[in-house]
Amino acid sequence: MNKTELIEHIAGKSDISKAAATRALASIIEAVKKTLKKGDTVTLVGFGTFSVSKRAARTGRNPRTGAALKIKAAKVPRFKPGKGLKDALN
Incomplete structure (x- = not known):
């Protein structure tokens, strides 16, 4: 959808x-x-919770050349499904 x-x-x-x-x-x-x-977090009872977590800086690789790259730290959105949503799917 x-x-x-x-x-x-x-x-x-x-x-x-x-x-x-x-x-x-x-x-x-x-x-x-x-x-x-x-x-802050957003909680929708029965549906789930949206939150922010921090991803640490890390070293990655360029898939084309294999060269090492520095990847910056970042804030990333997370979603944790609630019991009502899990129950509706199972």
């Missing part, structure tokens, strides 16, 4: 226009981004 299909699904289930569903989805995504950027 891509973003367009998700918007259509939200609009159909919520009985709202696609424009309103687009604004609602954009608002949710923006709120998650801002919260994660501050270093």
Whole structure:
């Protein structure tokens, strides 16, 4: 499912226009981004938790030449599924 299909699904289930569903989805995504950027977590009970973890700097290899490269430390988003989501899949 891509973003367009998700918007259509939200609009159909919520009985709202696609424009309103687009604004609602954009608002949710923006709120998650801002919260994660501050270093906080976003927990949706029954669905899962979005968080940020730190990836340490490390040495990698250029696959083409085999030369060593320094890869900078980075903050990466993480998602841990909740019990409700796990149960729905199994």
